[in-house]
Amino acid sequence: MLPFSFEWVWDMGHIVFHGGLWYALNIIGLGMTWCIGKAIYDTIKGKGAHDHH
Amino acid sequence: MDAALIPKGVKRCPMWQFLLALGVVGAVLAWGVYAMLLCWIKGLNQTNMNDYYGFALWIWADLAVIAVGGGAFFTGFLRYVIGKNELKNIINYAVLIGFICYSSALLILAIDVGQPLRNWFIFWHANIHSMLTEVAFCLSCYFGVLCIEYIPLILENRQIDKVPFFHNLSHNLHETMALFAATGAFLSFFHQGSLGGVAGVMFGRPFAFREHILVWPYTFFLFTWSAAAYGPCFTLLVTWITEKITRKKLVKDNVIELLAKISGWMILSYIIVKGIDTSYWANITAKSMGLSLHDFYGRNWFYGYWMLFTELVICGVVPAVILITSHGRKTAWLRVTAITLGVVGVCLNRWVMVLQIMATPVMTFDKFVLYYPSWQEVATTILPVAYGIILILISYRYLPIFPQEAELNPIDTNEPVSRETAIDADAGTDSTDTAADMAPA
Amino acid sequence: MKQAQKEHTTKRYGMVIDLDKCTGCGSCMVACMSENNVPFKTDESNKLDSITWMQVYKLTNGKSYPNTEICYLPRPCQHCAGKHEGHSPCVSVCPATATDYSKETGIVSQIYTRCFGCRYCMGACPYHARYFNWWDPVWPEGMEKYLSPDVSPRMRGIVEKCSFCFHRYQLARNKVYLEGRKDLDEDEYQTACTQACPAGAIKFGDLYNPEHEVHRIAQPDMQHGGRPQNPHVFRLLERLGTNTKVYYMSERRWVRKAGDNYLPGEFENPGAVAGSH
Numbered sequence: 001m002l003p004f005s006f007e008w009v010w011d012m013g014h015i016v017f018h019g020g021l022w023y024a025l026n027i028i029g030l031g032m033t034w035c036i037g038k039a040i041y042d043t044i045k046g047k048g049a050h051d052h053h
Numbered sequence: 054m055d056a057a058l059i060p061k062g063v064k065r066c067p068m069w070q071f072l073l074a075l076g077v078v079g080a081v082l083a084w085g086v087y088a089m090l091l092c093w094i095k096g097l098n099q100t101n102m103n104d105y106y107g108f109a110l111w112i113w114a115d116l117a118v119i120a121v122g123g124g125a126f127f128t129g130f131l132r133y134v135i136g137k138n139e140l141k142n143i144i145n146y147a148v149l150i151g152f153i154c155y156s157s158a159l160l161i162l163a164i165d166v167g168q169p170l171r172n173w174f175i176f177w178h179a180n181i182h183s184m185l186t187e188v189a190f191c192l193s194c195y196f197g198v199l200c201i202e203y204i205p206l207i208l209e210n211r212q213i214d215k216v217p218f219f220h221n222l223s224h225n226l227h228e229t230m231a232l233f234a235a236t237g238a239f240l241s242f243f244h245q246g247s248l249g250g251v252a253g254v255m256f257g258r259p260f261a262f263r264e265h266i267l268v269w270p271y272t273f274f275l276f277t278w279s280a281a282a283y284g285p286c287f288t289l290l291v292t293w294i295t296e297k298i299t300r301k302k303l304v305k306d307n308v309i310e311l312l313a314k315i316s317g318w319m320i321l322s323y324i325i326v327k328g329i330d331t332s333y334w335a336n337i338t339a340k341s342m343g344l345s346l347h348d349f350y351g352r353n354w355f356y357g358y359w360m361l362f363t364e365l366v367i368c369g370v371v372p373a374v375i376l377i378t379s380h381g382r383k384t385a386w387l388r389v390t391a392i393t394l395g396v397v398g399v400c401l402n403r404w405v406m407v408l409q410i411m412a413t414p415v416m417t418f419d420k421f422v423l424y425y426p427s428w429q430e431v432a433t434t435i436l437p438v439a440y441g442i443i444l445i446l447i448s449y450r451y452l453p454i455f456p457q458e459a460e461l462n463p464i465d466t467n468e469p470v471s472r473e474t475a476i477d478a479d480a481g482t483d484s485t486d487t488a489a490d491m492a493p494a
Numbered sequence: 495m496k497q498a499q500k501e502h503t504t505k506r507y508g509m510v511i512d513l514d515k516c517t518g519c520g521s522c523m524v525a526c527m528s529e530n531n532v533p534f535k536t537d538e539s540n541k542l543d544s545i546t547w548m549q550v551y552k553l554t555n556g557k558s559y560p561n562t563e564i565c566y567l568p569r570p571c572q573h574c575a576g577k578h579e580g581h582s583p584c585v586s587v588c589p590a591t592a593t594d595y596s597k598e599t600g601i602v603s604q605i606y607t608r609c610f611g612c613r614y615c616m617g618a619c620p621y622h623a624r625y626f627n628w629w630d631p632v633w634p635e636g637m638e639k640y641l642s643p644d645v646s647p648r649m650r651g652i653v654e655k656c657s658f659c660f661h662r663y664q665l666a667r668n669k670v671y672l673e674g675r676k677d678l679d680e681d682e683y684q685t686a687c688t689q690a691c692p693a694g695a696i697k698f699g700d701l702y703n704p705e706h707e708v709h710r711i712a713q714p715d716m717q718h719g720g721r722p723q724n725p726h727v728f729r730l731l732e733r734l735g736t737n738t739k740v741y742y743m744s745e746r747r748w749v750r751k752a753g754d755n756y757l758p759g760e761f762e763n764p765g766a767v768a769g770s771h
Binding site for chain 2: 032
């Protein structure tokens with residue numbers, strides 16, 4: 001549910017509940033984006049072709 | 054045949070054995086899939102659920118697999134947040150088991166609802182006051198975290214690791230794993246708890262209802278606690294079964310004993326708190342509604358006092374006492390008995406907190422109704438077990454799940470080539486330790 | 495003053511059922527099924543999966559002949575208000591907001607197109623007033639023509655329950671609006687079961703309205719969740735705090751006692767227990 005939804009209410013419950021959800025989703029999303037982005041960058045730089053960790 | 058895919062320095066069974074095992078378990082899986090399709094196509098009239106048992110075998114299975122899958126989040130928490138470094142040697146398997154448990158739970162939920170195509174309503178029209186909403190949100194998010202934790206393990210397959218992008222991705226995921234593990238622990242705390250809350254908020258059902266701390270009933274905290282306590286038991290039990298089947302030592306005893314010890318103390322503390330909760334509920338909460346313990350446990354042979362005794366004493370106090378004593382942990386049969394009892398105990402607790410709530414009448418003129426599942430319910434409950442075994446079979450064969458396996462089972466290079474081995478002669482070095490250091494939570 | 499104003503603009507529809515008048519004939523059940531297009535099976539012998547919004551229970555005093563007494567207790571949805579208005583056992587747990595408590599009427603609704611069939615509400619309801627559609631409705635040939643056009647039939651896989659014939663309320667409101675009036679008369683909105691009862695055992699109306707019969711009989715204390723002040727009136731499972739809007743009346747003590755759970759001696763000593771008689 002987003003704040004644009006007709007059922008949305010600007011109360012503590014909705015803010016805390018959805019705030020927690022979006023916080024977790026953002027960490028997961030941004031974390032994965034960083035990992036994939038850096039992997040692409042490293043690959044372009046030629047890293048990881050022969051070394052092992 | 055598939056030697057190039059098998060991790061370095063370890064031995065695996067011949068291909069025919071592997072395929073035979075896959076075939077046998079696959080047949081069970083197909084049976085489950087058939088039952089699942091029946092439920093989806095023909096509806097929930099394929100089950101033996103009824104208007105008294107809106108929640109039944111599936112919801113129990115759901116709660117049980119999530120509880121035993123709690124080994125993943127708690128081991129990750131111990132490894133990354135508390136810093137128990139030895140656990141790096143079992144955490145891959147804990148993650149794999151957790152992944153299987155949580156994906157199974159989501160599958161069961163998808164079968165269990167009457168209108169599966171409307172599942173997205175729970176997210177889009179969310180009632181934030183419902184514990185089930187909290188379950189759905191945290192469960193889905195945590196499953197995402199488990200996927201992220203399982204991916205690096207897949208990327209460590211010898212052939213996949215040769216691709217530079219995957220190698221780099223795996224490396225980056227390992228580096229940020231603590232962040233994901235911490236997020237996973239946060240989400241797990243809430244969804245394990247909210248599963249307990251599902252029962253505890255039902256003030257119309259005195260057997261389930263508990264008093265609250267803020268918006269969370271006591272069952273919220275008890276479920277999280279019990280999942281953290283008993284989850285590692287399941288990880289240890291599956292590890293033990295895997296060792297017996299592969300006829301190999303896969304994890305060193307000090308790792309097993311450490312996890313067993315932590316689990317033992319967690320179970321002991323949980324059982325004390327659970328005892329206090331049961332006592333308060335029986336003497337204060339239930340009595341304020343005009344009911345006594347006898348109304349819940351003394352009216353029906355199946356849901357009798359024996360169940361309460363089994364849950365709290367045989368499957369609670371006994372495993373706790375075994376696991377907190379050094380002798381108990383170090384004696385294999387005692388330890389296995391304790392972890393088995395632990396797994397049974399938490400599953401029994403979830404059974405009581407789902408089925409007995411439904412069975413116990415509330416209106417004075419109502420009746421105690423018993424239920425037995427239909428074959429379709431049984432098949433769809435076995436389905437995730439078969440799926441889990443298949444995933445373990447494949448993961449164990451092709452991925453470096455157990456970092457200590459090569460060290461504990463050195464390969465005799467003079468052995469005849471009847472068993473498929475993967476010895477990377479040119480690599481020379483064993484990457485086990487490095488992989489273990491970076492094992493995901 | 496504010497409370498009084500509120501009570502004039504909002505309704506709390508409820509029911510009083512005189513159990514001493516009920517003969518257990520089942521007319522209310524039939525009328526309800528017919529009015530609300532409630533589906534039925536070819537074989538209705540298994541009552542655990544058949545749908546009866548209005549269910550008549552048979553109670554006995556547990557004594558042997560000649561002291562045996564029987565009481566029939568019709569049980570529609572109790573339209574609970576909960577400990578604080580709107581916190582019904584079912585409404586508070588529904589994850590998709592598919593069931594709602596109307597602050598305008600006090601009626602607990604079920605939104606069929608929103609329900610995805612998780613059945614949590616069924617588990618939360620201690621009255622078994624909620625029913626799941628285990629099958630798609632199949633009507634005998636030709637019967638579709640006799641279905642009520644005002645009530646949508648339900649599909650397989652969702653939950654349904656008594657709505658206090660809410661469609662009748664909507665029709666009555668439309669009529670009142672078209673006639674330029676503001677309020678409904680007591681007889682303009684009545685449920686099908688109320689009208690069908692040959693013994694006149696069921697009364698229906700606005701519990702807030704002192705002129706309505708339900709108010710006069712139950713004498714609900716709205717400051718305390720609508721607890722009845724008439725000593726012969728009780729509500730089912732009062733002690734759970736569900737604060738239902740269906741009241742039952744009986745001169746017989748054992749019937750009133752059957753309405754709730756009591757520890758030994760509690761019912762005989764009402765001062766010790768809130769809500770007992």
